[in-house]
Amino acid sequence: MEGSRESAGRTPHSGVVKRRSKSQSYRRSIRTCFGVASGLGLTPALTARRMNTSRKVPRSQNITEKVKPEHLELLVKTEWQLSYVTPLYQFRHTQLKNYSRQLSAFIAAEKQQGLAVEVGKPQNTFKVSFSELQGLAETSNDPEAVLIQIQSKPMFARQEDPLKTVWSGWLSCINGNPEYLQSLPKDFTCLPLFCSKGAESLSSVVKSWLQRTFDCCFGPLDINQITLQWLAALWTNCHMETNIQNLKMIWTLPVEPPLKVTYTVNSDDALDLWRSTRESSAEKSKEAEDEVCIDFSEVTRFMQGLMSHFYRHFRVDLSAGELNQVSSALGSAKVNGKIKISSSRYLISIVSLLTECALLKMPI
């Protein structure tokens, strides 16, 4: 069965002309009932994917040797706007040069409506380059991340002035759910997290080109309450190794007029609180010392601790409000999907968390 279907896929002629046998149509019918043959359909449809309730303690990782320094510099110095992307169809890491040419021409055509543009001819306004962001993938399932950069000359630049990068974006998948990744047919490449920086107009042109070329869809990826709480806890935990200075959280409370609370905790105090919430539960799993995991219940207790402290002092119950932003020396994250990662050492663990969020948004 498997074989015959594949052959039908390869040579459409035979697949089309041959009338479906009964058993085939039965299978197809049930397949579309329960999802495609890859098994993608049922699992997410019937058992909704949920956020991991427990994750490993972020370990400081020195990725400076794996990742090119110029890439690393770009990744950590920028505030990225996050989006999720459905799997890319027929994306090839070997075709990046070709993609650069195509996208350049596409941007040129979009910028000058009603003017046809030859593909592959060097454009004098925008130069696009696709490149592999090597060294980020963690497991063998993770496809290599892809960096897209758009360079342009400033309006009144002289001839010899160098091109300036006006827009950057990267597609990545780090520690993606292996079950999900393996369930995809091989025509699809799953790079669910899209980070971009630059003019909104360019972002939308790039997105629309990717959409048309790889039949994928882009949606905004917000960093929700739970993720923000996770980040607060994970960053606090990092204080054991790296000084995070302060843990800063911004809340908004639904009162009239709206109340914005900036809550800054000294990192040592935050770590103390974190340790005390950890200790109570850590005793249970003492034996697994090297694989230390954090459970979401600990994160919740940590946040509750912070909130009750605030309540004791100001009589304001933060749990009635909304956490909007979390920041520390390691980075900052906002609810509207903007994130800045300041330290390369925890980059992988943060992007893993974001990859997970992006995968949760996949429609199937």
Add this chain to the structure above:
Amino acid sequence: MATLLNLSDSDSSNLSDQSVGTRNSNRSLRIAEQERRKNEAEEPFVLALKYFSEVEAGTPVTGNDELENNLVQVEKVAFSRGLSPEAISVMLDFAMSLRMGTSPCARVLKCLLPASVVPQKAVVQAIVWLTVRKLPISSQVLFIKWVLTVFDMIDAKDKLRAIYGFIFSFVTDENLCPFICHLLYLLTTKENVRVFRVRKLLELQSKLGRQPYLLYLLSLYKVFCPELVTLSMPSRMKSGFKNHISPWKTALIRVQKRNSVQVASSISLAFTVRDKTASRKRKHAHLELPSLSPVTMKEPQAAQSSSRKLVPLQQIQSFAQLLQNMHRIELPAQMGSLLGSRLALQYLDCVQDESALLRLNFWLGYALHEEFLFCSDGGANKNPEEALQVLNRLLSAQHFLQEGFNSSDAFLYKFLNVWDGSLLRPQILGLLSNIPVIPSSQIKTLLFDPLMQLFFTSSLFFKCGLIECLNHMLLKWLTWHSAYALEDDLDISLNSHTSINITLSGFKDSVMELVHFVGRLASLGLQLEGCHSLLLSFILDFYETVCDTFLKFGLPLVVMPPLGVFYPAFFAADPVSVDRLAFIMHRYKVNLMSAKRQEKVTEAFHISRQIFREFNRYQVFMVNCLWNSNLCYPGSDVHLSDELLAKSGVPQFSTRFDLIHHPAFVSYALDFHHKCWPDRKDTDLNSIKQSKPWSWYLEYLFTQGFDGLKDFLQNNISRRVTMAGDGRDDVTQSQELGSAPQMKQPLLS
């Protein structure tokens, strides 16, 4: 073929001539006269053609009366009947060869009105003349315009396509360029799109600016070879090429009308540039269908060999074309665009391409999630119109394919938890009814829990809608089962690539769960809504499906309605409900009987004794009430003691639900009574119970259209007893009707 047709035509006309001619010779004479005159009139035309084909080059024009006369002859024929293909060839050759100079050229071109078709050869030759002789620019333009006008009447286009490069060379001529572009647009195939042509056109573009004709030709090039050229159509671009056809248009239409030739001269171009009416206002248009556009990135190995022959789906305009190109159709870049096109869906249904289906599902799931669940731009409330359109389109696609898309199913499972039950209700319920069989282990969390909540918190109309939707769902499941499963082995398990195996027993479990669930909803819903007859009607619809699962759909499963449905239906005040209940009970009986027979033959399935017991209980109750005037609940869990009923103060309470006193039928009984004994002043309904009026009364009821009741009674009450009653008129009614053997043997075994 054509000659054959002509032969038979003339034969038949001869025959008719003969038959008519014998009777009416005057008329046939007149026809012959007309023919002769016509031939005479044609004579100078033939001569004129001869003149134009043989005229010596260099013959002077001025003062040449012969030329003038012949030209007038040709014009006369052309404007009245149009020119034959041969005449077109001759005249075109005469004009374009400039044998008599340039002056008659335009005049000849203007009268080139084809009667039927234009020979391709003549056009090709004329194009060759275009380069050989120095034609004035205006005539050149006129000629190309003429070609554009008669393009659809040219009998073949293969030779014209063969000289594509030759025609292309004219684009550099500034005057001809717009018209040549149009002609090229009509001729271009994938093989014609080459890098050097693209470059030439782009060069012209930089010289002439943004000319629509260049852009449209280039946009066609983009359709064929998006890897060579890209462009973005300005949203305010005038569509199509300008209508260049004024000199011939009206005359041509007149000629065609006269000849009643139905040449589809689709002069106006069917242009498929992106739909510009799509709302430009929306920032994130999740629900906007992507446009059908070809793939830009070809697989590297495929690009060389096969892609030249592939036909983009965008180019397919009719089902016939689809069939012709079935083996070499290229799917569009964005599969979401398929939803908008019937043809594309048809193709998708045939090819069974996993990836294609998955791509479509990704897009669909994304659009639905963004619009209704993530609501990143305010969601459906902002543009209900658009959401409505897309859902309707989705529904019609699902209807067309006769199955759902699993991304919409996955979406629904989530959406049901947040749905308010009123937003786009018909559409959502429509999608819901397309949901495929869910394994019984998950059906509760996915479907029943959210639906239960919605059902009990919504209006009567929602309740009705939901029951109807679940009825459709059940029907689809059963149909699916009867269409596929029965023809395979009874035990169906899928191979490993799906994460689920559904077996017949698994399927039965799911169906049973669904039926029980609806039973629960229905019982409680009827209580909540005071046994509303509208709701009851939808519930009975559902049980009409349920009672026939074995005979209609071959599923060995019988589920009886719960007490909470049976009694409200039986005690309903409207006769329709009682009649339908009787029909349902009748069908249950037929199904059970046949299942029992089947059971004896094969050991394949087994109907539980409990089902027979339940059925018998209902059956006995109905017969007792309707026929025997005996309100009893045989061996059931519901029991009202006689003392309690007596306290109600209703006289003769046990007869209150017989066919005469049942609230649903009492008006019929009265009417019957009135008709039977028109003179009687006092109405005594009990007098109907005498055996003769009783059988008349039954006949009367059956003529009122109570077919369900008829089936039920005729199958369950043995006529023998009523017949036997004939001779015993003196016996009291209660005794007669109360006698035991009136009921057929219960089914229980």
